[in-house]
Amino acid sequence: MSALPFDSATYALELEAKAQRLRDLLAPFDAPEPQVFDSPLKHFRLRAEFRLWREGGERHYAMFAQDDKRTPILIEDFPIASLRINQLMPQLKAAWQASSALSHKLFQVEFQTTLAGDAMVTLCYHRPLDEHWQNAAEQLAKDLDISVIGRSKGKRVVIGRDYVVEKLDIAGRTFTYQQPEGAFTQPNGTVNQKMLNWAYEALGERSDDLLELYCGNGNFTLPLATRVRNVLATEISKTSVNAALNNLSDNAVDNVKLVRLSAEELTEALNEVRPFRRLQGIDLKSYEFGSVFVDPPRAGMDPDTCELTRRFDNILYISCNPLTLAENIAQLHDTHRIERCAVFDQFPWTHHMESGVLLVRR
Structure with missing residues (x-):
C-alpha cells in the first residue's frame, strides 16, 4: 500500500471534491445542497x-496495484483497516x-x-x-479470541x-446484526451508522407500508421498519436472506415479510406478469x-425496476455509483x-463515494 498523508487538510479537500461531484451530477435536477458525512481518517475499514x-x-x-499483478506490495500493517485487524495481523x-x-x-x-x-x-x-x-486452527481461535474459517477446494x-x-x-436504539462470512456488508462501520441515521430521518414517521429492494x-431494514406499518423486503442472495431473517428475529422486528426475489422478479410480480411460488401466502394487494x-x-x-419505483410517493435511494444514480433520477x-x-x-482516500437521495412526488 502506498503511503497516505492521513492529514485532515488533505482529507477535507478530497471530501469536498466528492461533494462537488455529486452537486454537478444532480445539478440538472435542481437538487438541494447535499449533506456531507465524513469518515475517520484511519482505522475505518x-x-x-x-x-x-x-x-x-x-x-x-x-x-x-490494479495495473501490476506481478509485483507485490508487502504489508506489515494496514492503517485504513480497523484497530482489531491491525492487532490481529502480526x-x-x-x-x-510457528505452525x-x-x-x-x-x-x-x-x-x-x-x-x-x-x-x-x-x-x-x-x-x-x-x-x-x-487442531492448530482451534488453538488459534482460542488464543486470538476469534472465529476461524478454513477454505480449500x-x-x-x-x-x-x-x-x-x-x-x-x-x-437512540441499538440494533444487532449478524454479518456472514463471504456476504456483502458495509465496510466502513462508522459511516454506515451515519448513513442509517440519515435514512431513518429522511423516511420519517409514516402510517403506510414500505417496499425495500436489495435488502x-x-x-x-431493521431501523426503517420502525418508521412504517409493514415492510415487504426482497433479496436474491440466500446467505443474506438467512442473515436478515436472523437479524429480524434477534431484534424483535415483526412487521417485515422477506422474500428471496430479485428486484426484476418482484417488478414482474407487482405488474402481474407472472406468479412466483416464493410469494405464496403473501397478498401483494394488501399492502x-x-x-x-x-x-x-x-x-x-x-x-423496469426504475419505472416501478415511480408508483411510490417517496423513493429513498442509497447509491454506490453516482453515475447510475443520476441516470435513474433522469428517468x-x-x-x-x-x-x-x-x-x-464510505471509502476515504479513494475516488469511490456513496450517496443518498430522497425523491418525492411532484
Missing part, C-alpha cells in the same frame, strides 16, 4: 483481504510461521471485524484441510461462528405502499423531485 507472498523463506501479507503471522499445519499452502487471508469488537479470519488453502489443521471448515456480530446505534442482511427504499448494486436499477425526474441528498464517505 472493518474488512481486509490479503494474498500471501513468499520472500526470505517467510510468507508476508501482500497486495497488488499475531496471525506469528502463528502461521506448518497452518502455513502449508496458505495463499490468502481475509479479516472481518465489527465496531462491537467481534472478529473472524478466513484462511484459504491450495490443499485439503486435515485433522492437524483442525470444495470444503469449508468453521471454528466458532461463520459470522461476526455488529451493534449499531440508530435514533441484503437487513442493514437498513399500501407509500415509499420504496432501494440500495442497488453499482449498475443501478434496471429501467424519474418528470414525476419526482429531489428533496434531500447526501454524500457518505
Whole structure:
C-alpha cells in the first residue's frame, strides 16, 4: 500500500471534491445542497483481504496495484483497516510461521471485524484441510479470541461462528446484526451508522407500508421498519436472506415479510406478469405502499425496476455509483423531485463515494 498523508487538510479537500461531484451530477435536477458525512481518517475499514507472498523463506501479507499483478506490495500493517485487524495481523503471522499445519499452502487471508469488537479470519488453502489443521486452527481461535474459517477446494471448515456480530446505534436504539462470512456488508462501520441515521430521518414517521429492494442482511431494514406499518423486503442472495431473517428475529422486528426475489422478479410480480411460488401466502394487494427504499448494486436499477419505483410517493435511494444514480433520477425526474441528498464517505482516500437521495412526488 502506498503511503497516505492521513492529514485532515488533505482529507477535507478530497471530501469536498466528492461533494462537488455529486452537486454537478444532480445539478440538472435542481437538487438541494447535499449533506456531507465524513469518515475517520484511519482505522475505518472493518474488512481486509490479503494474498500471501513468499520472500526470505517467510510468507508476508501482500497486495497488488490494479495495473501490476506481478509485483507485490508487502504489508506489515494496514492503517485504513480497523484497530482489531491491525492487532490481529502480526499475531496471525506469528502463528502461521510457528505452525506448518497452518502455513502449508496458505495463499490468502481475509479479516472481518465489527465496531462491537467481534472478529473472524478466513484462511484459504491450495490443499485439503486435515485433522492437524483442525487442531492448530482451534488453538488459534482460542488464543486470538476469534472465529476461524478454513477454505480449500470444495470444503469449508468453521471454528466458532461463520459470522461476526455488529451493534449499531440508530435514533437512540441499538440494533444487532449478524454479518456472514463471504456476504456483502458495509465496510466502513462508522459511516454506515451515519448513513442509517440519515435514512431513518429522511423516511420519517409514516402510517403506510414500505417496499425495500436489495435488502441484503437487513442493514437498513431493521431501523426503517420502525418508521412504517409493514415492510415487504426482497433479496436474491440466500446467505443474506438467512442473515436478515436472523437479524429480524434477534431484534424483535415483526412487521417485515422477506422474500428471496430479485428486484426484476418482484417488478414482474407487482405488474402481474407472472406468479412466483416464493410469494405464496403473501397478498401483494394488501399492502399500501407509500415509499420504496432501494440500495442497488453499482449498475443501478434496471429501467423496469426504475419505472416501478415511480408508483411510490417517496423513493429513498442509497447509491454506490453516482453515475447510475443520476441516470435513474433522469428517468424519474418528470414525476419526482429531489428533496434531500447526501454524500457518505464510505471509502476515504479513494475516488469511490456513496450517496443518498430522497425523491418525492411532484
